[in-house]
Amino acid sequence: MHIALFGATGGTGQQVLAQALEQGHSVAALARKPSKLAATEGLETVPGDVLDRAAVKTCVSGADTVICVLGSHGGKEPIEARGTERILEAMQEADVRRILVVTSLGVGDSRDQIPFPFRLVMNLTLKRILAAKEEQERLIKASGLDWTIIRPGGLTDGPKTGTYRSGLDRSLKAGRIARADVADFVLRQLTDATFLRRTPAVT
Numbered sequence: 209m210h211i212a213l214f215g216a217t218g219g220t221g222q223q224v225l226a227q228a229l230e231q232g233h234s235v236a237a238l239a240r241k242p243s244k245l246a247a248t249e250g251l252e253t254v255p256g257d258v259l260d261r262a263a264v265k266t267c268v269s270g271a272d273t274v275i276c277v278l279g280s281h282g283g284k285e286p287i288e289a290r291g292t293e294r295i296l297e298a299m300q301e302a303d304v305r306r307i308l309v310v311t312s313l314g315v316g317d318s319r320d321q322i323p324f325p326f327r328l329v330m331n332l333t334l335k336r337i338l339a340a341k342e343e344q345e346r347l348i349k350a351s352g353l354d355w356t357i358i359r360p361g362g363l364t365d366g367p368k369t370g371t372y373r374s375g376l377d378r379s380l381k382a383g384r385i386a387r388a389d390v391a392d393f394v395l396r397q398l399t400d401a402t403f404l405r406r407t408p409a410v411t
């Protein structure tokens with residue numbers, strides 16, 4: 209399969225990239241700093257920012273599936289909603305239909321899946337990022353495309369275990385999960401339509 213990947217230089221993105229290449233997929237990865245991605249067989253690096261329409265179009269062109277693991281830090285304007293808007297536009301233009309997007313537990317109808325004291329802290333410290341992710345999810349759901357929104361719990365850099373829990377059960381509470389396991393779950397969606405137009409948790 210040919211994958212267009214946004215966020216490849218990030219913690220989860222690097223895991224998605226490595227596992228996708230390992231599985232024999234080819235990947236076009238958009239990167240603001242291409243030097244962060246080592247040249248590897250099967251990888252095409254597309255230099256650019258996700259707000260750059262031409263670069264996003266180049267990245268999406270010819271993809272079977274788009275994977276978005278964009279994230280924001282600190283005081284900067286969160287990128288999730290505006291970046292995703294560009295990706296969805298490029299997908300509509302190129303007639304690419306499948307998109308897998310990592311957001312977070314705590315967004316939308318998963319708010320109650322964050323245990324109480326953490327929910328309070330999250331709402332106080334991540335208010336702008338959560339709002340951007342709410343808008344990101346709204347745009348995806350309104351796109352008419354074949355989307356899956358994946359909502360992880362707290363991310364760690366531990367090894368892939370394959371022992372995480374996932375699904376639509378809203379009683380599933382957010383715990384920690386390795387970025388490598390999130391990547392594993394994301395890539396499983398390439399060949400599994402169980403969560404088509406759904407918002408599974410992984411934790």
Ligand SMILES: NC(=O)c1ccc[n+]([C@@H]2O[C@H](COP(=O)([O-])OP(=O)(O)OC[C@H]3O[C@@H](n4cnc5c(N)ncnc54)[C@H](OP(=O)(O)O)[C@@H]3O)[C@@H](O)[C@H]2O)c1
Binds near residue numbers: 278287291
């Ligand atoms: N941290 C947690 O515990 C937690 C919990 C649940 C969900 N999440 C969410 O899970 C996702 C993955 O998290 P992560 O920590 O693995 O991500 P991350 O390391 O923060 O990576 C973010 C990625 O987005 C890219 N990016 C940001 N702005 C961009 C722009 N304008 N144009 C192009 N690329 C841009 C970054 O590129 P650069 O390398 O150029 O900066 C990087 O590749 C995020 O959406 C995060 O909010 C996190």
